[in-house]
Amino acid sequence: MPLPLSRTGRPSRSGRPSRPRRRLTAGVGRRRASPRPPGRPLVAGGLTAAVLAAAFVAQTAGALLPHVPLLLAATAVSLAAEGVLARWQPGVLAMLAKSHADLTVRHVLRDLLLVVGLLRLGEHDREPQFAWPVAGLLVFYALHCAVQAVSVLVRRTRTLPVLTRNIDASALRLSPAPAALLRRPGRRLLLLGLPTTAGLAAAAATREALPAAAGTAVSVVLAAAGLGVLLVRLLPSRRPAGEQEVLDWFDRWLADYRPTVGLYFSGGASSAYQANMWLETMSRIDGRPVVILRERFMVARIAATDLPVVCLPKVSTLMRLEHSTLRVLIHPSNSGKTSQVLRIPTIKHAFVNHGESDKLSSCNPYAKAYDEVWVAGPEARERYARAGVGVEDKDVVEIGRPQLDAVRPRSGPPAVGARTTVLYAPTWEGWDGNPGNTSVVAAGENLVRALLADPGVRLLYKPHPLTGSVEPAAGAADRRIRELIRAANRERSAAPPESAAERDRLAAELDRLTTELDRLTAAGVREGADQAERMLVQSAPPPGRAEAVARATAAWEEAYWACLPQDEHRVVTGVRPALYSCFNAADLLISDVSSVISDFLAGGKPYAVVNTGGTAEDAFRAAFPTVAAATVLTPDASGVPALLEAVRHPEKDGLADARAELRLRLLGPDEPTSLERCNAALRALSAAAPDHGERGDRAGARHPRSRRLAEDLLPPPRRASGTGAGADAGRADSVTPPSRPGPPV
Template sequence: MNKFRELGRETIGWSALLGLSYLVMLAGVITGLWWVFLVGAVGSYAMDALLLHRLPALAKLVQQIRLGITPRALLRQLLALGLLITTPTATSTGIGMVLLTCLVLFGLQLVCGVAARLLRMRRRLPIVTRNIDLGPLRIPDSPPMVLVREPMSRLLPLDAFLVAGAVAYVAEGAVWAVVVGAIASVSLTVLALALFGWHLARARTIPESERVMEFAQNWLDSYRPEVVLYFSGSADSAYQVNMWLEAVAALPRRSVVVLRERVIAAQLAPTPVPVLCVPTSTDLMALDFGPARVALYPANTGKNIHMLRNPLLGHVFIGHGDSDKVASINPFSKVYDEVWTAGRAGRDRYDRARVGVRDDEIVEVGRPQLDAIRTDTAPNAVHSVLYAPTWEGWTDEPGNTSLTDAGPALIRTLLAAEPRVRVLYKPHPFTGVRSAAARGAHRRIVAMLEEANRAASANGDRAPAGRERPDLASLERRLAAFDTDNGATDEAHNSREEGTADPGAAAELQQLSEEWHRVYWEGRADTEHLVIQGPRPTLYSCFNQADLLISDISSVVADFIATEKPYAITNCEGITDEEFQDKHPTSGAAYMLAPDGGGLEAALAAVRSAATDPLAEDRTRLKAYLLGSGDSSSQSRFEAAVDDLYRRRSDQHPVGSGAASADAPDPDDAPGSSADSPPSGADPAPARV
């Protein structure tokens, strides 16, 4: 019932058109008017195309109510036969030919469907890889994805030629039209079957799953990884592992990224580090990671247990951001050997929570992602306010997000502020996945900002045309070329091609991304309100544009504190501000806001003049507390922590001294590799309590 409640007008309209097309065909059969039937038939084919290419959500819903492509095609053929039967001039020969062709088509399409399934299974490797040479597996080129992705949605509409022939037969009485239509439909289906057979025969060169896993083990034996970055998560959580790729790639030890979901492998950002995605738990647990002694986990998920069972590794929860949210003190964290936090705040958080994580298991390593964060602000004509609320979470605890209780009121107050400010609205990627109220608040905010921009445009305050704005599309096309899964080829083909990927791809992507952000921000008017969703512009890029952050208790706040710029937090928990700040240390230097926007004027005054910013020194102290000392970079502290743990685990479980395979690459040539000793001048191991 929930799905039906959430149907929008557009979805209901398309559903009505789909049903109407079949009703029109039925009307043509009843009245014997071939042209009425033809209108309905053309409409049904058009809807099939829209469902396949433009309306996937509706296609899924239609499939769930037993009106998928197969029943629709059979119903259309049945109605075409009905049109023939109700036509006095139609002969039994013509009717029989159409019926026979329908049966032949059904049989051929059934065989094609089986062949397509076999082809997908044969080419579906038990692993997905990147930066690993799969040459020995002899993987042939990918078949056309139009054949193997939803093949029936493409094969069943081939009856269009037969249906057209039947209509022409009714209209003109020409039997040859039925013959031509039947031959065309059957021939195209036979051609598709031949293509399936050819690609299936080529795919026989791919070894069986057992051999592929043997290959993976041989590769691990030759590469000899020392550090494992392990991740499992939903399709929307790829950002959690992506944020650690650069820090891991810079480690002076050989590293490997181990993933569990194919969808995450497809969304992983470019990296020079070898990537091994092993979806099946038994396959992963059968792999021997050799000298690896450190495993890093950015997220707490059930599948972590399949790596946690390895007793040789030192298992470390590194998280995907420090905050005062309950997720940052998850009792599951006690399964790890160590928990690495950004600063002292993380240590104190676990101490207060009493969830089983001992103080001597916590190491403060900073936030490597913030080393390049800017403390200045882009020079704009007006001050910019970044509103970045977190999502509603999986529980109904008050104050999870300010979006539902305060979001529209805050935006309304900001739009009315004098002197005027620019609003940058960047919601959490998960916003609205569980709460209809959050979705509604999000839509209202978007509508308010769009209306404010329209009003500004009507008053002559438009974004400059900017000679560089057209370059944005070109940069986006170049960035899209780095997408590891553009849909044109399958996983096996992609893994093969990415086995010899350009090692400079990550650096090139970084350069393109920086250029994209420069062009994007220069092409926007200083007064233009922006709704920012998706991977670009990045959150940190928005930090550099913002003079003030308004957010909730989340890692966004802790990260923004690195800028030392003013920030505000909305208290939606129904407690006093003093109680709120005592409960959430990250709010200790925040300007506290009421759900109705009260207190916002003080926060805005802080960005207009240093003299009206009494919390500046508090933010400096809080930065050190949350993110650690500024004596050395977070990256160097992170590297020292990895090296320290590796040495300690190696002392407990000595790495075998057997010689590596003769075919093994020189460790110094491997991505992110080095000798076992850290480079001279490296930071000493982090202090442990």
């Protein structure tokens, strides 16, 4: 009986949550900047906040004494600290705002202290001269409050009940967003109030009221101009369409496009990869696909695609899908909002997951809420049977993994004299604190040292983005591993001089391709655009954009690996290169128990799994079927030399047949292809959905247009007979459009 190992809490590694993208080059002598330890930003932010507080104290002293040099110096330091916080320390700004010391309070205090200093410096008979600057200061702050109120109204008019991409939204009277300065109160006050602050400081230095009056006048004029710009946005002719108008437009689009299959996704900011990995498959399946999201921020996080993307934040808007032609929704993840769409009885639901592994999350009890569970191969079917979570075997459908078409099969061992590329891709520590979740803490440094000690190895280290998010020891181990890799790169001999020019040429080409790929994937959206502007700019993809992105991505990956010297190790983070690209570059994978193993097996290459749970090897293999064809490594990394020897000499690889057998169990057969099996499953489930006649009869009284749409889609014999779903079995072509339309415009 296998030991009860904990296998919970480790998210899939088949696609990674993305970090902010960084430009990557590979020129001679250029290295990736090492990440800052987590404590450094906190310390820097604390020091900046302390400087700001000290500046206010000094400014107060300078105003009360009065002491002009101290007052002016403290004001300048205070403004500089504000700029540093606004540019590099947003977390400190948030903390100050929670303490009711937000920028408005600080700015008012700064100007008030300057006014106090002026009054203390001025003679009593000249104090009336400063009445006008003080009055102008009050007017400026009144305008600031008015601008903020109007900006909120403008934002509400631009918050639409439906957000889209790749759908013509010209009928909604969308327009570019107002300037970001007018939408951000803190930055607006800091910049527009700068003339007032500078004028007051100049008045303190000269003891004349004119500079203060001029400064406040400039700030008042700028604030009034901003208010006017925003007020124009509230005119009926300048506002976007209202809520009901948008909903009517969305209903018309559903009627015109007639979607048949959708990818439904809801999740947090770091989970977009779970939907992105299915976009390419959705673009190739039969029918008219649509991507349905629930969170507004997710619209911008979905990768470049020509598929129509729809975001329906409210449940009431989501329920309008009941009157559409949608027959099947595909779910790559579970979320709290999944239960809302499952209430629609006219749509069948299939759970496809975003990766399969031996952890319990790959056979979650929630899966029984779906009509069917689509899995890769027989092993996943047996996993559900063993788990006993209520998913019946008849509801499990094997479709393979269509995404793995990007993984190239093994072409053979490394060439003689070439480096052996090893991909070390550990998972993160999980939520339960089990030391067997990740190998980073107990074995990571030993593994990396053993790999770096072999002069014939080129190491690719791709840690999970969540490493260190729960257990600080994992983050510390990750940083030490990165330092080991940097030290190894420093010790290796530099490239020969004759190759420097070629490497510079390759680096320049990589930079060019990075710029091109960024341009294609950004789709012309400017920085500072709001959601309505994004909807306008991304209303229709340029013809052939998807193919152009695919070509640019392939060219970028080829240039990336060409730029990477054979003797240089690399820490791979960020969106590019993708995990599957690392698979293709690697000769060997070392990982933990996670879905990355199943995906790597598509290439047929050797792999190893690290056993850090203190379990006997036989029990470890029995507990985790995906380890059956792996070399099991212990935390001391003593098996690394023999593992590398087996990779370089296939005759010493005794697990090749086991990998082929396990690949068949995990991913299913090669024929029919995974895409063909996916389409077959889609047709079968679509045929089981309630036909349009039933939908029209049930919803006609409430939604007459839906009845007419159902009658238009239904073939005449079916409409006359009025039979249900049972008679429709095997006739998916009666409800699936015979051909895909072109990209929606």
